[in-house]
Amino acid sequence: MDEFEAVVERVRERVVPDAEERERLDRVTDELVERTEAAVADLPVDAEVRLVGSAVRGTWLSGDRDVDVFVRFPPDLPREDLEEYGLQVGRAVLPDGREEYAEHPYVTGELDGFDVDLVPCYAVADATEIRTAVDRTPFHTEYLAGRIDDPDDVRVAKQFLTAVGAYGSDLRTRGFSGYLVELLVLEYGGFRGLVEAAADWRPPVRLDPEGHGRGEFDDPLVVIDPTDPGRNVAAVLSATNVARLVHYARELLADPRVELFESRDPDPLSPGEVRAAVERRETTPVAVRFDAPDVVEDQLYPQLDKALGGVEGALDRAGFDPLRSARFADETAVLLVECEVAERPAVERHEGPPVGVREHAEDFYETYADSEADGPFIEDGRYVVERPREHRTARALLESDALFEVALGPDVERALGAGYEVLVGEDSAALADEFGVELARYSDPRP
Amino acid sequence: MDEFEAVVERVRERVVPDAEERERLDRVTDELVERTEAAVADLPVDAEVRLVGSAVRGTWLSGDRDVDVFVRFPPDLPREDLEEYGLQVGRAVLPDGREEYAEHPYVTGELDGFDVDLVPCYAVADATEIRTAVDRTPFHTEYLAGRIDDPDDVRVAKQFLTAVGAYGSDLRTRGFSGYLVELLVLEYGGFRGLVEAAADWRPPVRLDPEGHGRGEFDDPLVVIDPTDPGRNVAAVLSATNVARLVHYARELLADPRVELFESRDPDPLSPGEVRAAVERRETTPVAVRFDAPDVVEDQLYPQLDKALGGVEGALDRAGFDPLRSARFADETAVLLVECEVAERPAVERHEGPPVGVREHAEDFYETYADSEADGPFIEDGRYVVERPREHRTARALLESDALFEVALGPDVERALGAGYEVLVGEDSAALADEFGVELARYSDPRP
Numbered sequence: 059m060d061e062f063e064a065v066v067e068r069v070r071e072r073v074v075p076d077a078e079e080r081e082r083l084d085r086v087t088d089e090l091v092e093r094t095e096a097a098v099a100d101l102p103v104d105a106e107v108r109l110v111g112s113a114v115r116g117t118w119l120s121g122d123r124d125v126d127v128f129v130r131f132p133p134d135l136p137r138e139d140l141e142e143y144g145l146q147v148g149r150a151v152l153p154d155g156r157e158e159y160a161e162h163p164y165v166t167g168e169l170d171g172f173d174v175d176l177v178p179c180y181a182v183a184d185a186t187e188i189r190t191a192v193d194r195t196p197f198h199t200e201y202l203a204g205r206i207d208d209p210d211d212v213r214v215a216k217q218f219l220t221a222v223g224a225y226g227s228d229l230r231t232r233g234f235s236g237y238l239v240e241l242l243v244l245e246y247g248g249f250r251g252l253v254e255a256a257a258d259w260r261p262p263v264r265l266d267p268e269g270h271g272r273g274e275f276d277d278p279l280v281v282i283d284p285t286d287p288g289r290n291v292a293a294v295l296s297a298t299n300v301a302r303l304v305h306y307a308r309e310l311l312a313d314p315r316v317e318l319f320e321s322r323d324p325d326p327l328s329p330g331e332v333r334a335a336v337e338r339r340e341t342t343p344v345a346v347r348f349d350a351p352d353v354v355e356d357q358l359y360p361q362l363d364k365a366l367g368g369v370e371g372a373l374d375r376a377g378f379d380p381l382r383s384a385r386f387a388d389e390t391a392v393l394l395v396e397c398e399v400a401e402r403p404a405v406e407r408h409e410g411p412p413v414g415v416r417e418h419a420e421d422f423y424e425t426y427a428d429s430e431a432d433g434p435f436i437e438d439g440r441y442v443v444e445r446p447r448e449h450r451t452a453r454a455l456l457e458s459d460a461l462f463e464v465a466l467g468p469d470v471e472r473a474l475g476a477g478y479e480v481l482v483g484e485d486s487a488a489l490a491d492e493f494g495v496e497l498a499r500y501s502d503p504r505p
Numbered sequence: 506m507d508e509f510e511a512v513v514e515r516v517r518e519r520v521v522p523d524a525e526e527r528e529r530l531d532r533v534t535d536e537l538v539e540r541t542e543a544a545v546a547d548l549p550v551d552a553e554v555r556l557v558g559s560a561v562r563g564t565w566l567s568g569d570r571d572v573d574v575f576v577r578f579p580p581d582l583p584r585e586d587l588e589e590y591g592l593q594v595g596r597a598v599l600p601d602g603r604e605e606y607a608e609h610p611y612v613t614g615e616l617d618g619f620d621v622d623l624v625p626c627y628a629v630a631d632a633t634e635i636r637t638a639v640d641r642t643p644f645h646t647e648y649l650a651g652r653i654d655d656p657d658d659v660r661v662a663k664q665f666l667t668a669v670g671a672y673g674s675d676l677r678t679r680g681f682s683g684y685l686v687e688l689l690v691l692e693y694g695g696f697r698g699l700v701e702a703a704a705d706w707r708p709p710v711r712l713d714p715e716g717h718g719r720g721e722f723d724d725p726l727v728v729i730d731p732t733d734p735g736r737n738v739a740a741v742l743s744a745t746n747v748a749r750l751v752h753y754a755r756e757l758l759a760d761p762r763v764e765l766f767e768s769r770d771p772d773p774l775s776p777g778e779v780r781a782a783v784e785r786r787e788t789t790p791v792a793v794r795f796d797a798p799d800v801v802e803d804q805l806y807p808q809l810d811k812a813l814g815g816v817e818g819a820l821d822r823a824g825f826d827p828l829r830s831a832r833f834a835d836e837t838a839v840l841l842v843e844c845e846v847a848e849r850p851a852v853e854r855h856e857g858p859p860v861g862v863r864e865h866a867e868d869f870y871e872t873y874a875d876s877e878a879d880g881p882f883i884e885d886g887r888y889v890v891e892r893p894r895e896h897r898t899a900r901a902l903l904e905s906d907a908l909f910e911v912a913l914g915p916d917v918e919r920a921l922g923a924g925y926e927v928l929v930g931e932d933s934a935a936l937a938d939e940f941g942v943e944l945a946r947y948s949d950p951r952p
Contacts, residue, residue, distance in 0.1 A: 259861055260861035260862060261859070261886060305860050305883065339850055377826070398849055399849075403787040403789075403845050404787040413751050416704075423752075436752065444829070504882055
């Protein structure tokens, strides 16, 4: 056994559940199916109960406690009935559960230490005919059933991507979904095959396991869904997370080691350490901090990303030269932009039209001739003025209405409207109280 | 008589020499021709004496004291003989004169209060066959003789361009030459015609009085030389000076006034006023000051312009964001760049290749993995590092070898090599001792 296999073997021991854990899961799923079928029997319509996800596929990681039960209703059932019956079954199965809302409402709760989602969907005949996004899931479970030779290899792959920070198709991570990992392990004949292939990936990479793909995709990784030729399973995956797999695949091949399967869990930075980092780098961090809107993460993070891009763009256009940025959320939400430039002068250059374009040129000259601006003068045949600058510091910009002129996303915009603070320079050390770990990662960035 | 004509009439009174001045000039030119012909008679070759320039064309401005006498030698005369005979004649005519060197040596001196240049050239048959640049001049005088109806209109035009700062084809000014002004007044039928046309110019503007132009020119104003179809008389004219004529032509038409014919002659700024200007604008002026190289202006200014462009480019690439720049020369020479940014942080962003381009990516990662740089990390699928910045301030940059890595021009490079000082921020106030007037113009820029 070579070094690579030896390392994988050690990882396997950690991530494959033992017999006791398997039995516990079996007991729980048996009971869940039984309870759900009993509840379905009380409904005025027929419905089919399905276990889906990694629990039923045997690819969950040791310690995972997630079970998904789907209830598949006839496609002609009106949506409001589906929602009503779905909740009715959910409440019967998980009396202490609570309602959540994705594309439609479902019940989530606990049973014997497992986190259970009880999700209603439509029993469409084919994944191309789905009416809601969750209708697709049972087809994925069906497709993979019996195709995965070694589910433990999938577990190793998931653990690797988790350690790398690239696992999870939620909109905070934009990483690899469980289904995507299983398809990749299948495609490349195991974890090692996947690692060896990924080390050589040069995005865009396109895979089509069933050879039935339709349409073009503009994503760095395209994996045509075997159950739906029009869908890219990796649509949500970011270019950065694809590159992370490529990078760490090379690392693992060059020097196989168990640490590459262990999540990086840095000590939180203290406020003093944040100040020291700012002093060392001589940059000007600027943070907008506000109460995090009370919405689910898949609602929150896309808005934070949008708002961060908007703020970064505004700071860039105003000349504060963003170097790097990040967003954090917990009780408060933070848009952090580390700027290279702390202040701009009182004047800014503003180029007018070529003097030869008479009408425009005369308008421009008249506008500025008796203004506060220096000039107009001529450079290379154009009028130029140096006019008073609107925002001399990043703080002035972010404390002005200019913040609300960038695209923020509705919940973030509302939250900012209710109030926010701007932390500049060493004042950003105050963020360490809530986001010390995030700042530690920011301060020592890795692939 | 309308307002425009009334203003021109008043300008005319100032710029047209009176009878006494004309008589004085006639006496001087008569004597010059006589002396020169006597000196030529002593030579072993035939040569023809010609008065050229505005004095003989009757277009000199009142108060001008320049007379050019050309001695035209046979085209087959070896160059070294031409130079020797030329100097011999020059010394005989102007015993107190001194030698100057343009394309070849000539003698310059004074006679009865006039500045006289005595220039040898080749008597080629046609302006297209010239052997040195000055051979062309007699053809210009010949072409204009008899064509200018009203030489006083040329005088008014020259005065206008002088006031505007756009008169003179020397390489410091890059403005309108006397010959060019005469051709333009001829083309547009007088000063008013020129002003009305120029107000509507939309460069590039092309004129070809003899309709014989050959070839394309990339200049904002093209006036094909009536004596040479392959030459643009306005080749040296800058886009800025063309735009100046356009701008002030409009001003003069909109509100005719004598002040537009008067040179702007601001009071020099004091060091305190320079400091106040810097404080008001909140910029960071950076000046490189050195002993002016001992070369003629037409050698010096193109090199200063080149060096200024190089320094400005280096400051721009290093992130100090030049706002405006200027060069001054007298005893010392100064390259002044007014920057928007005083300092950059200790780190600078450096983007590497996409992680997917394996060989480059691995090289990049290895280079930086164990370096002082922060990172490598991944952004949008690429490696990025933040490495220590080379120059944190404009002063550090300009006091380093980086100054000599930009194109400077040989004489400027030599002068800088002998030593220079860098003045930053309010220290630039020290320039006011030598360049107070130039700084006053810089500080209150006009078209």
